[in-house]
Amino acid sequence: MTPGKSVLILVEELLARGPDLEGCARIVELLGGPPLSDEFFRNMRLYSEFLPAAQDHPFTDAQRCLHFLWDYLDRLPWSIDVTFSIPFRRLLARRLFKRCGKSFICEEQVRFNFGPLLEVGDDVFLNRGVFLDSKGGIVLGDSVALAEDVRIFTHGHSEAVHAERSYHRTVISSFAKVYAGASIMPGVTVGEEAIVAAGSVVTKDVPPGVVAAGNPARVLRERKTEGRHGGELTHLWLHRGAFQGGAD
Secondary structure, three states, X not given: OOHHHHHHHHHHHHHOOOOOHHHHHHHHHHOOXXXXXXXXXXXXXXXXXXXXXXXXXXXXXXXXXXXXXXXXXXXXXXXXXXXXXXXXXXXXXXXXXXXXXXXXXXXXXXXXXXXXXXXXXXXXXXXXXOEEOHHHOEEEOXXXXXXXXXXXXXXXXXXXXXXXXXXXXXXXXXXXXXXXXXXXXXXXXXXXXXXXXXXXXXXXXXXXOEEEEEOOEEEEEEOOXXXXXXXXXXXXXXXXHOOOOOOO
């Protein structure tokens, strides 16, 4: 058994307890971090807890610890070893997200503000630098891919009074792909099997099975599926489907 696998087993055991504050401190220690006391975790507050949405979605101690561990991993050498970091993020996501399906693959520097407002299907892939503004709720269907630096938003501000905010759920439907640097605006639904081209700004719903591009994005054409749909599109994200299809 590799050292990383041994650490993952211990981490899973500690997470099964909640995690509690002591368990969170122990996980930091297992990851090679400095000793952090229960008092540190008891008094710690995260940026998201100072957002207005936190009044309606306050963090529990366990949720605060899980958010902390998610961000903390990216500051450690462990984050570079995908045989450790991908399973580690899965362990956190299953306990932090509203839903996390099987074979979830998440790369480095993926950020979100309220994990419990994320719904993630099976075989979802998040590449580096994705930002999920989940305050209004985000749904990622099965076999969705978000490429590098994709931004998904769920809230807006009044132009007259910045403190006035609106929240709208944003949905990326199953087998859709959003390519690098694209931004999806609040309340948008990207339809099943649709593709959003790199750098696009999507302000309106994207119909199923099309390619949309531009700022603002518009439909260019139908997706070239060669008659394939759903699982036949073989949304395998890494070589030979690594981290997909096996035991989670």
